Amino acid sequence: MGLLVDGQWQDKWYDTDASGGRFEREDAGFRNWVTTDGSAGPTGKGGFKAEANRYHLYVSLACPWAHRTTIYRKLKGLEDIISMSVVHPFMGDKGWTFAEGKGVIADPIVHARYLYEVYTAAKSDYTGRVTVPILWDKKTNTIVSNESSEIIRMFNSAFDEVGATTSNFIPPELLAEIDDINTFVYSAVNNGVYKAGFATTQEAYEQPLTTLFDALDTLEARLAKRRYLMGDTITEADWRLFTTLVRFDAVYVGHFKCNIRRIIDYPNLWGYLRDLYQVPGIADTVNMNHIKQHYYTSHANINPTRIIPVGPELDFTTAHNREQL
């Protein structure tokens, strides 16, 4: 684990001393948008027109943020339009790598051995963390975006005229409500598990933990009468919650000490998780080996023996009966 400073790799863990033991996530550095006509998006600069075979996605199958983008690549039919590389699940002192391993897909663009080389190929003096996902432009040889929430908004519609399916996970009339629930789920749940897991003082761990389980209780109640967060149709808000829920019992309960309750203890959340998992194509995007291997072996200060727990037994394929809601 480390970061780039003026284009040089430095092996450093998160600096929680500066924030009273609390984990604070850095904002993503590349914030441009692919658009249908190449005009600038809400942030960054223009010049990134949606075209088939122009863009390349770098992901980790372990990472919940990158997982959002592989879900959209699958559901929007972008697999033949946007190529993809997959890093090795072990993130060591050089960060993410393309070391050989099951499920790893080497980098045919920059031919990087270490993911940081993709960042320095885009900006030779880059300063910041080296994170997945990354959306790369093969035409101008640079990074379009390394912010998953924005990459999935591009995938949702920008490629519709160049071969993507026309499914839309942000119906315009639901946008404001989706944004609200995303903000709540991001802070309390998606990032909440990290705030608890990477905390280095008791207080910095307990506070986000309480918020996390209060939020799960709220979501459990919301899902008692609605099949999905917004009602009858799956929206972006569901996919953003899904990537945390699917990792929860296998990783966050043990490794990040988010152990007041498990997802299987929540009847509605557990049914909802299986419902989403069973959407055609989604199971292919979930690699539990990469997920467990990454977390339990990469954070030596949390799990110094690097032993990967064998359990829990989880079956995401059993009947959920939520179509009755």
Ligand SMILES: N[C@@H](CCC(=O)N[C@@H](CS)C(=O)NCC(=O)O)C(=O)O
């Ligand atoms: N804001 C980013 C966060 C991505 C992120 O933090 N990815 C993690 C993997 S789960 C990562 O690559 N971390 C490496 C590091 O922080 O050094 C996004 O949502 O795209």
